[in-house]
Amino acid sequence: MPRRSSLPVTFVVPTLLILLVLSMVPTLYAIIIALQNRELSSPDYSYVWFSNFADLFFDRRFLNAVWVSVKWEFVTVIATMAVAIGLGVLMFEVASPRLRNVYCLLFIIPVLLPRVSAAFVWKFAYHPLYGIATYPYRLLTGGLIFDPLSKPSTALFAVASVDVWQWGLFFAVIVLKLLETLPPQPIEAARLDHAKRWQIHAYVTLPMLKAPLISLMFVKMIESLRSFDLIYVMTRGGPGVATETLDMYAFSQGFIESGKVSYASAMAVLMMIATVITFTMLWKRVQS
Amino acid sequence: MRPGRLIGKTVLAFAGFMAVFPLLWTALNSLKNNVDIITRVPRVVFTPTLANISYILGRDSVMTGLYNSMVACGVAVLIGIVLGLPAAYAVARYPNRWAGDIQFFVLSLRFLPPVAVAIPLMVIWLQFGLYDTLAALIVTYSLLTISVIMWLAIPAFQAVPKEVEEAAFVDGYGAYSVFWKIALPVAARSLIGAVAFSFVLVWNEFLIALMLSSSNAKTLPIVASELSQQGMNVPWGILNASVVLLSLPPLLFLGVLSGFLNSVFRQKKT
Numbered sequence: 131m132p133r134r135s136s137l138p139v140t141f142v143v144p145t146l147l148i149l150l151v152l153s154m155v156p157t158l159y160a161i162i163i164a165l166q167n168r169e170l171s172s173p174d175y176s177y178v179w180f181s182n183f184a185d186l187f188f189d190r191r192f193l194n195a196v197w198v199s200v201k202w203e204f205v206t207v208i209a210t211m212a213v214a215i216g217l218g219v220l221m222f223e224v225a226s227p228r229l230r231n232v233y234c235l236l237f238i239i240p241v242l243l244p245r246v247s248a249a250f251v252w253k254f255a256y257h258p259l260y261g262i263a264t265y266p267y268r269l270l271t272g273g274l275i276f277d278p279l280s281k282p283s284t285a286l287f288a289v290a291s292v293d294v295w296q297w298g299l300f301f302a303v304i305v306l307k308l309l310e311t312l313p314p315q316p317i318e319a320a321r322l323d324h325a326k327r328w329q330i331h332a333y334v335t336l337p338m339l340k341a342p343l344i345s346l347m348f349v350k351m352i353e354s355l356r357s358f359d360l361i362y363v364m365t366r367g368g369p370g371v372a373t374e375t376l377d378m379y380a381f382s383q384g385f386i387e388s389g390k391v392s393y394a395s396a397m398a399v400l401m402m403i404a405t406v407i408t409f410t411m412l413w414k415r416v417q418s
Numbered sequence: 419m420r421p422g423r424l425i426g427k428t429v430l431a432f433a434g435f436m437a438v439f440p441l442l443w444t445a446l447n448s449l450k451n452n453v454d455i456i457t458r459v460p461r462v463v464f465t466p467t468l469a470n471i472s473y474i475l476g477r478d479s480v481m482t483g484l485y486n487s488m489v490a491c492g493v494a495v496l497i498g499i500v501l502g503l504p505a506a507y508a509v510a511r512y513p514n515r516w517a518g519d520i521q522f523f524v525l526s527l528r529f530l531p532p533v534a535v536a537i538p539l540m541v542i543w544l545q546f547g548l549y550d551t552l553a554a555l556i557v558t559y560s561l562l563t564i565s566v567i568m569w570l571a572i573p574a575f576q577a578v579p580k581e582v583e584e585a586a587f588v589d590g591y592g593a594y595s596v597f598w599k600i601a602l603p604v605a606a607r608s609l610i611g612a613v614a615f616s617f618v619l620v621w622n623e624f625l626i627a628l629m630l631s632s633s634n635a636k637t638l639p640i641v642a643s644e645l646s647q648q649g650m651n652v653p654w655g656i657l658n659a660s661v662v663l664l665s666l667p668p669l670l671f672l673g674v675l676s677g678f679l680n681s682v683f684r685q686k687k688t
Contacts, residue, residue, distance in 0.1 A: 135593035138512040145505035145564060146520065152561040153527055159538035168541070217433055224426040233430065236437045238676055242668040243441070244622035246639040250646070250661045251440045254447070254654070260456050262443050268458065299437050307683035327422075352528055359624035363643055377533045377625070384537060385629070391537060398534035409529045413522065 157402070164396040170389030182396035192397065194371050195379040198286070199355075202375055205290045206297075206354045211347055213298030218305025219331050234303045241300035249363035252292045253279070279365055282372040289364050289373055293357060301346055308339050344416055348409075355405060376401050441665070448659035455654045470659040480660065483641035490555045490627075490637060491620045497556070498563025498616055503609065505564075506571035507597055511583070521572065527565045535561075536629040543630060550632045558626055563616045570612035573682070574605045611678025614671040621668055638664050 164182055168175040186192045217237070221230050240248065255263035258277035267276040278288035312335055320330045336343070358377045361367060367374035367382065374382075376397060384394030446462075447455050448471060454464040474480050509517050539558055543549040578601055586600045602609070627637040636644075642660045645653070 137593040138508040141504035141508035145501040148501060149561065149564060156535045156538040159542060160534050163538055163541060220426050220430050224423050225430060233434055235672065235676055236434045238672060239441065240437055242618055242672060243665050244639050244668065246624055246643050247661045247665040250657060251444045255440055259458065262460050265460055303679065307679065311683055355531060377531060380533045395537045398531055398537055401531045402534040405529045405531060
């Protein structure tokens with residue numbers, strides 16, 4: 131390659147400048163708005179500095195939203211990885227190459243759906259009277275009503291099941307492809323030692339895939355934070371505040387209930403700081 | 419081992435069924451009259467009707483949403499291609515001490531919570547008088563498309579054999595014509611996958627579109643979600659039809675994306 135070429139500069143610099151402007155302007159502006167007392171209903175505002183942030187810590191709905199978000203992260207990430215590894219290993223073990231291709235195509239379909247579509251599909255399916263997913267329950271109990279989306283104890287799991295339906299199946303495809311890229315020798319050696327199939331995966335193949343699996347988990351942790359569309363369509367944060375995550379609460383404070391844009395922005399800024407710090411630290415550890 | 423295999427196959431078949439059945443059921447419901455949807459026992463045999471679909475396709479709000487979605491996503495993806503692909507090539511082929519930082523910066527854009535971006539952008543676009551316009555949506559979406567295309571295209575360009583490019587340099591090609599005539603065509607298959615992926619992401623986007631539009635610039639997901647709020651009498655059939663319409667464009671890319679996954683993991687092997 132020729133050493134002296136203007137290509138790297140002309141190709142990289144404009145794009146990076148645009149990305150920097152497009153990301154830094156809203157980020158800095160979010161912080162500025164969070165330090166003010168803007169409301170949607172009036173054009174006047176002044177600086178109140180950190181009082182929005184201070185108020186947050188005495189806001190029980192905010193603390194609840196933090197807790198719901200943490201629960202949501204744990205439930206969706208763990209369930210997605212469990213489904214992905216389980217189905218990926220199963221495909222690897224019992225499906226013929228042709229069947230694997232069929233399953234791979236089928237398992238990619240849910241993740242391609244817009245979250246709004248996926249949410250509607252399952253909102254119908256969970257309908258207590260006419261839903262297809264609640265039909266077996268009605269059939270077995272002779273018509274009793276099961277309404278998972280409006281019971282506080284099950285609502286979060288019902289919404290999470292849709293997230294896992296989308297991502298778990300898709301990740302299963304990736305786990306299968308990862309297993310297929312492994313060299314066959316260690317597996318055969320373990321087989322010669324009379325290892326059982328589950329032992330081969332638990333002690334040989336999955337440890338060999340530790341790094342890519344951790345990266346997958348990392349991707350899912352980031353994507354799990356974008357659950358707004360699912361929750362907005364399926365429960366709007368309800369029943370009560372049972373499924374109200376941070377972005378849902380920020381949205382309803384800022385736009386539906388009171389129009390407190392600055393208060394919502396303070397929440398969003400806290401969320402941003404927490405995610406950037408957590409994920410940067412995790413990323414550096416994954417890389418090293 | 420035999421019964422174990424049988425159980426495994428059954429579980430897999432069930433998972434495959436679960437993957438598509440809910441969507442197929444929705445498609446089926448979109449062909450039903452309301453009476454056939456609202457039944458205690460799900461009805462498989464019914465007289466099909468096209469009324470829901472023609473109602474959806476005949477509504478101005480749906481057509482505007484479809485148009486807005488296509489323009490906003492199309493232009494944003496185009497901007498992503500024009501700015502993202504060359505940048506990805508430069509990062510992949512002209513490594514310097516910034517390359518790692520650039521890649522991390524591009525990835526870190528994905529950490530930003532959408533609410534944190536949408537609130538200030540709403541205030542900014544209001545001040546510029548661009549709130550509720552397609553231009554505002556396109557600029558916002560470009561951040562997404564550029565970063566996603568860059569992130570996926572860097573490995574795609576790295577997978578192009580260096581020898582091919584070096585041979586072209588020896589033949590007297592300049593750096594730019596190597597990019598145009600060698601790197602782009604050789605990496606084309608993976609690049610199309612990356613572009614398709616970014617299209618699906620912005621087509622499916624909801625929160626930003628919801629906050630940056632109020633009437634003129636609503637995209638299809640917003641229109642679809644509003645259909646559900648029409649009073650007490652939920653138009654189930656119509657809703658199902660709108661879900662199907664909204665889901666079709668991303669599904670068109672199913673083949674491209676599964677081919678993309680295959681090529682990504684084949685490269686890893688070598």
